[in-house]
Amino acid sequence: MQKKILLMVLIIFLCGILHCATISGFVSRADSGEPIQYVNVYIADTKIGCQTNKKGYYVLNLQQTGDFILTFSLVSYKKETVPITIKNLNDHLVINMQLVKSSVELSPVIVKGTKDESDGPIIQPSTLHQTRQDIQMVVAPMEADVFRAVLAVPGVVPISDFFAGLYVRGGSPDQNLILLDNTEVYNPHHFGGIFSTFNTDAVESIELIKGGYPAKYGGRMSSVLDVTERDGNRKFYEGVGRLSLISASATAEGPWKIDSQSGSFMASFRRTYLEMLKMIISDLPDYYFYDAHIKINWDIDTNNKLSFSGYYGKDVLSYDITPIMDLDWGNSILSAQWMHLFSPQLFSQFIISGSQYNNSIDEVSAEGMNIFQSKNYIRDLTVKVTLNWKPSNHHDIETGIELKFNDTDLKMGTTYQIAQNALPQAAITSLTNSAFTQDTWVINELWTLQPGLRVNWYKTLKEEPAPVPSASYFNLEPRISLKRNLDVGESIYLNFGVYHQYLSLLGLYINSPYDVWLPIDGSVKPGVSHHYILGYNRALSRHFQWDAELYYKTYNHLKEFNTNTFFNWNSETGTLSDAVNTGKGYSYGVELMLRNDWKGLKGYLGYSYSETKRKIEDVNIDPYTGEPQYFYPRYDRTHTVSLVENYNISQNTGWQIGNADMIVGMNFSYNSGQPSEVPERIFFDGENFQLMYSYQDRVRLPEYLRLDLSVHLQWNTFWGSIEPYLEIINVFNHKNVSFRFYDVQMNEDGTLKLVTRDGTQFPFLPFIGVNVRW
Numbered sequence: 025m026q027k028k029i030l031l032m033v034l035i036i037f038l039c040g041i042l043h044c045a046t047i048s049g050f051v052s053r054a055d056s057g058e059p060i061q062y063v064n065v066y067i068a069d070t071k072i073g074c075q076t077n078k079k080g081y082y083v084l085n086l087q088q089t090g091d092f093i094l095t096f097s098l099v100s101y102k103k104e105t106v107p108i109t110i111k112n113l114n115d116h117l118v119i120n121m122q123l124v125k126s127s128v129e130l131s132p133v134i135v136k137g138t139k140d141e142s143d144g145p146i147i148q149p150s151t152l153h154q155t156r157q158d159i160q161m162v163v164a165p166m167e168a169d170v171f172r173a174v175l176a177v178p179g180v181v182p183i184s185d186f187f188a189g190l191y192v193r194g195g196s197p198d199q200n201l202i203l204l205d206n207t208e209v210y211n212p213h214h215f216g217g218i219f220s221t222f223n224t225d226a227v228e229s230i231e232l233i234k235g236g237y238p239a240k241y242g243g244r245m246s247s248v249l250d251v252t253e254r255d256g257n258r259k260f261y262e263g264v265g266r267l268s269l270i271s272a273s274a275t276a277e278g279p280w281k282i283d284s285q286s287g288s289f290m291a292s293f294r295r296t297y298l299e300m301l302k303m304i305i306s307d308l309p310d311y312y313f314y315d316a317h318i319k320i321n322w323d324i325d326t327n328n329k330l331s332f333s334g335y336y337g338k339d340v341l342s343y344d345i346t347p348i349m350d351l352d353w354g355n356s357i358l359s360a361q362w363m364h365l366f367s368p369q370l371f372s373q374f375i376i377s378g379s380q381y382n383n384s385i386d387e388v389s390a391e392g393m394n395i396f397q398s399k400n401y402i403r404d405l406t407v408k409v410t411l412n413w414k415p416s417n418h419h420d421i422e423t424g425i426e427l428k429f430n431d432t433d434l435k436m437g438t439t440y441q442i443a444q445n446a447l448p449q450a451a452i453t454s455l456t457n458s459a460f461t462q463d464t465w466v467i468n469e470l471w472t473l474q475p476g477l478r479v480n481w482y483k484t485l486k487e488e489p490a491p492v493p494s495a496s497y498f499n500l501e502p503r504i505s506l507k508r509n510l511d512v513g514e515s516i517y518l519n520f521g522v523y524h525q526y527l528s529l530l531g532l533y534i535n536s537p538y539d540v541w542l543p544i545d546g547s548v549k550p551g552v553s554h555h556y557i558l559g560y561n562r563a564l565s566r567h568f569q570w571d572a573e574l575y576y577k578t579y580n581h582l583k584e585f586n587t588n589t590f591f592n593w594n595s596e597t598g599t600l601s602d603a604v605n606t607g608k609g610y611s612y613g614v615e616l617m618l619r620n621d622w623k624g625l626k627g628y629l630g631y632s633y634s635e636t637k638r639k640i641e642d643v644n645i646d647p648y649t650g651e652p653q654y655f656y657p658r659y660d661r662t663h664t665v666s667l668v669e670n671y672n673i674s675q676n677t678g679w680q681i682g683n684a685d686m687i688v689g690m691n692f693s694y695n696s697g698q699p700s701e702v703p704e705r706i707f708f709d710g711e712n713f714q715l716m717y718s719y720q721d722r723v724r725l726p727e728y729l730r731l732d733l734s735v736h737l738q739w740n741t742f743w744g745s746i747e748p749y750l751e752i753i754n755v756f757n758h759k760n761v762s763f764r765f766y767d768v769q770m771n772e773d774g775t776l777k778l779v780t781r782d783g784t785q786f787p788f789l790p791f792i793g794v795n796v797r798w
Contacts, residue, residue: 044085044086044087044113044416045085045086045087045089045110045112045113045114045115045116045117046083046084046085046086046115046116046117046368046369047067047083047084047086047094047108047117047119048081048082048083048084048116048117048118048119048368048369049081049082049118049119049120049121050076050079050080050081050082050120050121051063051065051076051080051082051096051120051121051122051123052080052120052121052122052123052258053122053123053125054122054123054124054125055124055125055259056257056258056259057122057257057258057259057279057288058228058254058255058256058257058258058288059076059078059079059080059081059255060076060080060098060101060123061075061076061077061078061080061153061228061229061252062075062076062098062153063075063076063080063082063096063097063098063101063123064095064096064097064098065082065084065094065095065096066084066094066095067084067086067092067093067094067095068092068093068094068095068105069093070092071469072084072085072086072417074414074417074420075146077371077412078252079329079363079371081365081371083368083369083371083414084417085369085414085415085416085417086110086113087113088110089110089111089112089113090109090110091107091108091109092107092108092109092110093105093106093107093108094106094107094108094119096121096123098123099621100125100126101123101124101125101126102123102124102125102126104121104123106119106121116368118326118368146464147464147472147474147505147506147507147517147519148233149233149235149236149505149517149519149557149559149573150179150233150234150235150236150237150519150557150559150573150575151231151232151233151234152174152177152231152232152234153229153230153231154173154229154230154232155228155229156224156225156227156228156229156254158173159173159224159227159230160224161626161670161687161689162176162668162689162691163689163690163691163732163733163734163751163753167219167224167266167268167271167273167793168224169219169220169222169224170220170222170224170227170230170249170251171190171212171213171220172220173230174190174230174232174249175190176630176666176668176691176693177232177234177630177666178615178616178617178630178631178632178664178666179192179193179234179575179613179615179632179634180192180232180234181659181661181664181695183658183659183698183762184762184763184785185730185760185762185785185786186762186785187213189213190247190249191659192232192234192235192246192247193234193235193246193247193575193577193611193613193634193636194246194577194579194609194610194611194634194636194660195245195246195247195553195577195579195611196246196657196659197529198527198528198529198531199244199245199246199247199525199551199553200244200246200247200248200249201241201242201243201244201247201248201249202249202251203248203249203250203251204221204222204251204253204333204335204357205251205252205253205319205331205333205359205361205377206359206361206373206375206377206408207333207357207359207375207377207378207379207406208243208377208379208404208406209221209355209357209379209381210355210379210381210402210404210541211353211354211355211381211539212249214313214315214337214339215311215313215339215341219271219296219313221315221335221337221355222251223273223275223292223294223315223317225264225266225273225275225292226253226254226275226290226292226317226319227251227252227253227254228252228253228254228255229251229252230249230250230251230252231248231249231250231252232247232248232249232250233247233248233249233250234247234575235247235519235521235555235557235575235577236503236505236519236520236521236555236557237503237521238422238462238474238476238503239422239460239461239462239476239477239478239501239503240410240422240424240460240462240478242426242458242460242478242480242501242523242524243428243456243458243524243525243526243527244523244525245523245524245525245551245552245553245579246553246577253290253317253319253333254277254290254319255288255290255319255321255331256277256278256279256288256289256290256319256321257277257278257279257288258279258286258287258288258321258323259279260278260279261276261277261278261279262276262277262278262744262797262798263275263276263277263797263798264795264796264797264798265795265796266793266794266795266796267793267794267796268791268792268793269791269792269793270296270297270298271294271295271296271297272294272295272297273292273293273294273295274292274293275290275291275292275293276290276291276292277289277290277291280320285322285323285324286323287320287321287322287323288320288321289318289319289320289321290317290318290319291316291317291318291319292316292317292318293314293315293316294314294315294316295312295313295314296311296312296313296314297312298311298312299311299312309341309342309343310341310342310343311339311340311341311342312339312340313337313338313339313340314337314338315335315336315337315338316334316335316336316337317333317334317335318333318334318335319331319332319333319334320332320333326365327364327365328362328363328364328365329362329363330360330361330362330363331360331361331363332358332359332360332361333357333358333359333361334356334357334358334359335355335356335357336354336355336356336357337354337355337356338352338353338354339351339352339353339354340352346390347387347388347389347390347395348387348388348389348390349385349386349387349388350385350386350387350388351383351384351385351386352383352384353381353382353383353384354381354382355379355380355381356379356380357377357378357379357380358377358378359375359376359377359378360375360376360377361373361374361375362374362375369413369414369415370411370412370413371411371412371413372409372410372411372412373408373409373410374408374409375406375407375408375409375410376406376407376408377404377405377406377408378403378404378405378406379403379404379406380401380402380403380404381401381402381541382399382400382401382402383398383399383400383401383538383539384397384398384399384400385397385398385399385538393439394439395438395439395440396436396437396438396439396440397436397437397438398434398435398436399433399434399435399436400432400433400434400435400540400541401432401433402430402431402432402541403430403431403432404428404429404430405428405429406426406427406428406429407426407427408424408425408426408427409424409425409426410422410423410424411423411424417466418465418466418467419463419464419465419466420463420464421461421462421463421464422460422461422462422463422464423459423460423461423462424459424460424461425457425458425459425460426456426457426458426459426460427455427456427457427458428455428456428458429453429454429455430452430453430454430455430456430527430543431453432450432451432452432453432541432542432543433450433451434448434449434450434451434540434542435449436448436449447593447595448589448593448595448598448603449488449489449595450488450489450492450542450595450598451486451487451488452484452486452487452488452492452542452543452545453484453485453486453543454482454483454484454485454495454526454543455482455483455485456480456481456482456483456526457480457481457482458478458479458480458481459478459479460476460477460478460479461476461477462474462475462476462477462503463475463476469509470508470509471506471507471508471509472506472507472509473504473505473506473507474503474504474505474506474507475502475503475504476502476503476504477500477501477502477503478500478501478503479498479499479500479501480497480498480499480501480524480526481496481497481498481499482495482496482497482498482499482526482543482544482550483495483496483497484496484543484545484546487545489595489596489597489598491596491597491599492545492546492547492598492599492600493545493546493547493599494545494546495543495544495545495546496546497524497526497549497550499524499550499552500522501521501522501523501524502520502521502522503519503520503521503522504519504520504521505517505518505519505520506518506519512563513562513563514561514562514563515560515561515562516558516559516560517557517558517559517560518557518558518559519555519556519557519558519559520554520555520556520557521554521555522552522553522554522555523552523553523554523555524550524551524552525550525551525552525553526543526544526550527541527542527543527544528541528542528543528544528548528551528583528600528604529541529585530542530585530603530604531585542600544600545599545600547599547600547601547602548581548583548600548601548604548606549581550581551579551580551581551582551583552579552580552581553577553578553579553580554577554578555575555576555577556575556576556577557573557574557575558573558574558575559571559572559573559574560572560573567620567621567622568618568619568620568622569618569619569620570616570617570618571615571616571617571618571619572614572615572616572617573614573615574612574613574614575611575612575613575614575615576610576611576612577610577611577612578608578609578610579608579609579610579611579638580608581606581608582606582607582608582609582638582640583600583604583605583606584604584605584607584640584643585603585604585605586602586603586604586605586642588642589602589603605640605641605642605643606640606641607638607639607640607641607643607652608638608639609636609637609638609639609654610636610637611634611635611636611637612634612635613632613633613634613635614632614633614634615630615631615632616630616631616632617629617630617631618630620669623676624671624672624675624676625669625670625671626669626670626671627667627668627669627670628666628667628668629666629667630664630665630666630667631663631664631665631666632661632663632664633662633663634660634661634662634664635656635660635662636656636657636659636660637654637655637656637657637660638654638655638657639652639653639654639655640652643655643720644718644719644720644721645718646718647704647718653719655699655719655720655721656699656720656721657699657720657721658698658699658700658720659698660698660699660721661695661696661698662696663694663695663696664693664694664695664696665692665693665694666691666692666693666694667690667691667692668690668691668692669689669690670687670688670689670690671687671688671689672685672686672687673685673686673687673688674686674687681737682737682739683739684737684738684739685737685738685740686735686736686737687735687736687738688733688734688735688736689733689734689735689736690731690732690733690734691731691732692730692731692732693728693729693730693731694727694728694729695727695728696724696727696728697724697725697726697727697728697761698724698725698728699720699721699722699723699724699725700721700722700723700724700725700763700764701717701718701719701720701721701722701723702717702722702723702766703715703716703717703766703778704716704717704718704719704722706768706776706778713768713776715766715767715768725761725762725763725764725782726759726760726761728760728785729756729758729760730753730754730756730758730760730786731754731755731756732751732752732753732754732755733751733752733755734749734750734751734752735749735750736748736749737749743798744796744797744798745796745797746794746795746796746797747794747795747796747797748792748793748794748795749792749793749794749795750790750791750792751790751791751792751793752788752789752790752791753786753788753789753790753791754786754787754788754789755788756788757787757788759782759784760784760785760786761782761783761784761785762783762784762785763782763783764780764781764782764783765780765781765782765783766778766779766780767779767780767781
């Protein structure tokens with residue numbers, strides 16, 4: 025009897041949430057036809073509203089008939105309204121909308137101040153969303169760059185000007201999940217880190233989630249950087265070319281049509297020419313890189329859209345240190361995505377993608393003989409299915425599965441008199457099966473609950489050498505967020521999540537071509553992290569928004585490369601546990617951000633206080649107890665301050681230079697000094713004096729301070745525009761120290777003196793370039 029009652033209640037509940045009218049459609053740009061994300065779509069004078077997803081899709085449920093006003097709004101676009109009539113609850117209205125840019129562009133970071141335009145039930149802790157225009161306005165060396173824009177955000181710190189690895193809230197770069205159109209990217213940097221893998225002209229938007237990310241993401245412990253490529257202009261052909269002192273790029277896009285079928289395309293290519301400058305500056309290395317993005321979209325019908333995207337990038341470096349070192353490395357990516365609407369309330373995406381990162385190192389003697397060679401690759405084949413079901417305005421359910429196949433291989437060879445088994449040789453193939461579900465439940469006008477769960481089963485399929493133990497791990501990852509609306513434009517939220525990582529990166533603190541990715545074997549456990557977040561945000565006015573977050577992260581089963589592997593490795597018996605030191609750590613802090621869009625001045629002021637500590641076996645040893653101690657890693661920064669602002673002088677004052685619009689930008693950064701070791705002892709080995717180090721964080725290097733400025737002049741013509749620019753990096757020429765060397769010198773009186781030499785970062789550097797659009 026009880027079962028029958030429960031069944032009847034369930035049937036009544038399902039009928040209640042399914043029997044309703046729907047209003048759905050896609051929102052796109054009027055000038056290009058490309059989808060627009062995060063547009064506020066709501067019914068005026070009601071509490072019914074939502075935001076468009078990454079494909080520009082929205083759906084609203086109505087359980088009453090009558091006449092209504094459907095409104096579309098997004099800062100920097102003109103608000104649009106459409107009168108609609110719901111005659112009965114079986115109606116399914118499809119209303120597509122194209123939004124027109126406002127005459128005065130506003131920053132997308134502004135928060136609206138009316139109840140209709142609020143963000144509604146969305147819970148996005150620790151999330152920053154930036155468009156291509158935002159990225160390109162951040163002053164950066166050489167050219168606008170995705171990673172350089174992200175590094176200006178509180179909670180993200182660099183280790184050096186020359187390495188753009190993301191150290192997010194105590195996590196290292198290998199603990200960040202980097203996605204390009206839902207495909208994992210394993211090496212997101214070109215050499216030196218000045219350039220990221222992503223050409224900004226090919227990027228539609230980025231979303232950085234510094235912690236507490238939802239159930240659809242997994243496989244990493246620290247953060248997510250989700251990069252979405254542009255679809256390309258669906259209305260007309262256009263392009264842009266960029267030329268700077270060391271690189272050039274070109275992007276073309278437009279519509280295509282074959283009979284009744286149509287779509288769009290986008291292609292972008294970039295290359296550096298440092299090897300040409302070597303003819304002028306002989307000390308430069310023989311180096312260049314190139315990368316290419318391509319995307320083709322096929323709009324089959326209203327309910328089906330296909331897209332195919334590809335990326336290929338390669339770095340080539342050669343330098344003579346007798347012998348000659350020849351290095352090349354790069355990423356290649358292919359993906360296909362099918363978007364299908366089963367019904368207005370059921371949105372789906374089916375993705376199959378492949379990603380590969382490979383590197384090759386050759387050591388060539390003066391006679392031309394290959395005396396050392398190393399080859400390494402990681403291959404990734406992923407199938408992902410995601411379903412979004414919105415049965416009512418109170419529930420938005422996202423569920424899916426992900427199958428990830430990884431194949432890695434590392435091989436070395438040499439003509440040196442070294443035993444072959446002393447060279448690292450490894451090959452591991454693994455499969456990670458994941459399923460996830462998450463519900464955004466609007467309990468009432470004040471409270472929203474977002475529970476989620478991700479389930480992972482990781483298993484190795486092949487291990488070489490033979491003694492390597494196989495691995496099989498089953499892990500549950502609960503995620504939950506709770507949001508309380510305090511007032512219009514004001515809310516507080518809590519978040520908790522568990523995250524596992526099944527890949528390890530064998531490398532040093534900085535990203536380099538020598539890094540090796542390996543799935544874990546049975547000799548080590550997967551890394552695990554717990555995230556705790558308390559956040560508060562408030563719209564102070566239509567021009568200012570205040571955000572504050574407290575966070576705490578724990579890390580267990582951390583893995584750091586064991587440098588002794590170079591001396592004691594045995595490829596016949598070696599396991600991953602022989603190549604890494606394991607340990608644990610934690611990170612906590614507070615982040616504050618004031619965003620502004622006031623009288624044409626757009627940007628933000630950010631501050632963070634944080635502490636990160638790690639405890640790794642055989643690292644930072646107490647000389648008296650012989651036990652490892654907690655230490656501050658090199659990327660720990662107690663205090664950081666960032667100020668990023670842009671001002672379009674001509675647009676806001678009418679003042680021009682030779683009929684050209686003038687735009688100025690500023691990027692100011694301050695960071696506490698990074699931890700560093702100092703020598704503890706000096707001893708004589710019979711030939712030379714040697715230094716002994718103990719603690720990793722004995723001192724702090726001098727603080728980091730840098731001010732960058734930019735000036736852009738834009739002439740608009742009948743065929744497009746031309747935009748020369750000047751950027752000045754490190755205006756004050758502050759001597760920012762990235763590392764410190766120590767050496768021993770003997771004085772004339774026979775006493776010893778400890779001398780230091782600092783490695784500095786970018787000096788005062790002016791850059792010029794030109795952008796051409798047509």
